Amino acid sequence: MRQLAVLGGFPLFPQGLAFSRPMLPPLEAVTARLSASYGAGMLTNGPLVRQLEERAAERLGAAHVVAVSSCTAGLMLAVRALAPRGPVLLPSFTFSASAHAVAWNGLTPKFAECRRDTFQLDPEDSAGRLDGAGAILATHVFGAPSPVGAIMALAAERSLPVVFDAAHAMGALHHGRPVGSFGDAEVFSLSPTKLVVAGEGGLVATPHAEVAQAVRIGRDYGNPGDYDTRFVGLNARLSELHAAVALESLALLDEHLARRRRLAARYRLGLAGLAGLRPQTVPDHDSSTYKDFTIAVDSEAYGLGRDQLAYALAAEGVDTRRYFFPPVHRQQAYCDLSLASLPVTDSVAASVVSLPLYGNLEPGQVDRVVELLGELHAQSEAVAAVVGSGTAVVSGAVGASLA
């Protein structure tokens, strides 16, 4: 049997196995696409941005798509456009930017539980926390659609607007219908770890012409064109350079999705026989982008806790992320809010780890990670003795020295 790195052996991936890598279009294709705008001295908010908005609208089945400089800015402007009249209910098990978009609008985030199996916003728990809320914001966690039907039903009972943080979900399907066509706005990210990349960028999809118009004006300082600003806006324009990358990246989306889904299926198959590691549940009627392949670690059944596992994987050169830990309601930025009681979220956030997954990952590399997870389970007692509680971990010395 191979000696585990954490027990003194040679790392399985001496060069390191990256956690995430963008699947980039050829540089020549990007420069060819950019050349007309660039030659005309048009560097931002030009024809390539328009083209990206049109292509994305077709792909997403959305009436309107507005390109912005980031998903965070898009969420800020979308929430603003929908003018919630009270706190915004959202999951704590999400990326911080979901909550930041609420707080930047002077609105209070009202955190609700996620589900243990799907990691998505829990509609039943949400129902009990909706009194006085002005809107719902739900994240399509790790690229799998959130429970759209139940969330829309909750919102409809109270006439609340719904925004989906779709940062992970470009190409996801819910009952065969593309994410991007639900709710009052869905906001995508084009940053490097997401499915379609621009470098930095975002897309706001909405069925409402007024929302699209407010986001268009809002991305341009609040200026509709006459320099008489209608509200306090941002500079959240997308540049032509970013749009050129995004258009070429969008053209690769189907190939990219197919690869990620094949790799995720391979992980699932490999992990099926292993006690204590449970991948995110994705209902049969949904199709995830697998922006992340995230597992919950049951420390009793597996023999190692999440942090111990992440530490032992880092020693082998395998880079992982503890998405989403700490959950947003426990982050320092939100310490002014009275701490919500979210025991399920706390337990999920303490047990999850996301494994390497990207378009160019080799199937053989997935197999080796799966084998490694099996070896760590088999030798969990010895590993636990060496690693201790393993809490200093991933951001700590071992991860850094192997980066």
Ligand SMILES: *Cc1c(COP(=O)(O)O)cnc(C)c1O
């Ligand atoms: C990445 C991400 C964002 C932020 O996207 P940016 O384009 O970097 O602003 C927002 N929400 C979630 C869930 C994300 O993962």
